[in-house]
Amino acid sequence: MVHNPKTSFRQKGSGVLGIASGGTGAFGALHNVCHYTCEVIVVGLALAGISLTGLPLAFLQDPKLIILFSAKKEVVLIFYMGAG
Numbered sequence: 001m002v003h004n005p006k007t008s009f010r011q012k013g014s015g016v017l018g019i020a021s022g023g024t025g026a027f028g029a030l031h032n033v034c035h036y037t038c039e040v041i042v043v044g045l046a047l048a049g050i051s052l053t054g055l056p057l058a059f060l061q062d063p064k065l066i067i068l069f070s071a072k073k074e075v076v077l078i079f080y081m082g083a084g
Helices: 009-061 063-083
Strands: none
Touching: 009 063
C-alpha cells in the first residue's frame, strides 16, 4: 500500500473507526459462542442434578412401602388427635 501524504484526517478517522467496528463485531461473535457454550453446560448440570436428586427417592414408589407409610401416617394422626 502506497502512503499518500494528502490523506485527510477524515479518511484516517474513518479507517480507524472501521477497524474498531470490526474488532467489536469479532468480540461480540466470540461472546455469543462463549455464552451459548456456558448455557449448554448449565443445562447439562441442571439435568444431572435433577436426575441425581430424584433417584434416591425412587424406592418410595414400591407399593409395599406406600402401604407401610400410609399406615404409619394413620397411627401418628390418631395418636396426635387423641393427645389433643
